[in-house]
Amino acid sequence: MKAAVLHAPGQIRVVDAPDPMIQEPSDALVRVLLCCLCGSDLHPYRSRSTAPVGKWMGHEFVGVIEETGADVARLRRGDVVIAPFGWSDGTCDRCRDGLPSSCRRGGFWGASGAPGAQAEAVRVPLADGTLVKAPVTEHSALLPSLLTLCDVFGTGHHAAVKGGVGPDAVVTVVGDGAVGLLAVLSCRLLGASRIILMGRHRPRTALGVEFGATDVVVERGQEGIERVMDLTRGAGSRVVIEAVGSLPAYEQALGIVRPGGVISRVGLPQYDEAPVGLRMFVPNITLTGGTAQVRAYIEHLLPSVLDGVVDPGRVFDRTLALDDAAAAYRAMDTRASLKVLLKP
């Protein structure tokens, strides 16, 4: 089968890879209908020093069950399924605790030695715990929106949940990438009354406004901080969602959060250490968030997609064939595209 691989930093190739096969009785084989690129795929792509050459790429896919192992009880051939970005058994103490991304038997596609999801097919371990059946056909127009449940919509939702967003919340979202925009949408679904979006890419912030942002701040750094302070009458934002993962974005969040407030992070941190001393301690700032528990949110968010209440698939602004994965990476790397859909 075809699969995208990181040949060298900045070089993606679609290669002939071994067809996946059932290895364990809890496995399922999924033929990929749609997959896509994530902001986090760009980290190894851009890395000039530490990119693991030969790394399989991608961790988001919807597909059709082709075959199931002997122990798989909840799924059968022909089911259209949504796969979270990692597998989990659904039964360990951590899964029961709402932490499937920390599952004791879990792992992640394109990591943990597993192939990636930018491919024609994927072997899914612990299929009963991992996959969620979607009540649609493989020709459904909803597939792109269902695909966002694999990672980016669930990650935006996670940011809002961990930030404690509820009715009438005032939230600032730092970052106008797909995660930031879907954090905006999630905040709206949770009843936030004011959603300030910080971003400088006009078409993206325009989509953010359609998703529910009430204010857009294009300024960055100290100017951006002052702008948010003005918008909140000097109080700052009680909840700040940091949807980038860079140190400047973290600093931005720290600058605009109000005393007693929360910074909820969902951008994969590109730093090891950051300021958490007196600047955070004295005003009682809480730092929370982390790897999203996307598996735990799929059933919760699915009805809003099926009912057409939301259309998170709008974050995809380009569709390419899997064969054109290299062009897809270039488009996202140069910000020519917000998020690229790949069709095997």
Next chain:
Amino acid sequence: MKAAVLHAPGQIRVVDAPDPMIQEPSDALVRVLLCCLCGSDLHPYRSRSTAPVGKWMGHEFVGVIEETGADVARLRRGDVVIAPFGWSDGTCDRCRDGLPSSCRRGGFWGASGAPGAQAEAVRVPLADGTLVKAPVTEHSALLPSLLTLCDVFGTGHHAAVKGGVGPDAVVTVVGDGAVGLLAVLSCRLLGASRIILMGRHRPRTALGVEFGATDVVVERGQEGIERVMDLTRGAGSRVVIEAVGSLPAYEQALGIVRPGGVISRVGLPQYDEAPVGLRMFVPNITLTGGTAQVRAYIEHLLPSVLDGVVDPGRVFDRTLALDDAAAAYRAMDTRASLKVLLKP
């Protein structure tokens, strides 16, 4: 009047200071009955490079109202009062938000250019918002326990509250100083079912057990982490209270907190940056806590002291005259004493 001042790093002198006077109509003058030393007083005392020479020391005191300004309505001469470690108006948006330590008109004794509380008398700004009347006489045996409401008991309580401690919680407290021990007591009051205390000073951990610790871990570093893992059957602690403020204590907390758990800090951080990257992000660890909102807790905790349900004053293991402040600092600096009471 007499007051303790930092003459030079490691040198405390009790000097003749100007008698405080009413300056604003919202002021009160308080004659100090009891004051004490805090772990945070040792930071400038120990500093070999940056100690502000001439700094007034101390921020914990109970006393008697001697005089009130024209606008003070809730207090009168002769009232025994408890003073939180800083003043606050009780009316600004932050005070109303439960954040008196971030009061827009607030400040802290021994900082903000204000004299300290290791003195015979203190001018209290914003007296109506700041002071809490205690229904006792100035000869009450409860005064030491009431004095803990100024800072150390409220700070322990803050750690537990911010950590989300409730009935049946499993908590680990890092640090057997007075704050750590009173965090143990606070966790017990909030219904925690298991309280693991990490500390290696036998008389302190023994008091911790009397306060409610169910387990004591004397090991530190990797050994201490493994011990807590064993005690929690490999799961780690859902809530970790970090009551020291050092980077090794932070690392200890990070090592024993379970995925999805909370580190609640109340020790004044002696670091600016700390590890908050993937190590914290991937397992969804929340970092919270900060300067305690002691003013907000005094009325809440006061009944338990007045009723004798708790005896937090047991953290004082030595009483000296204010004149002997230098000896008091030496005793705490060398760990000969846990916490020293000073009588003006």
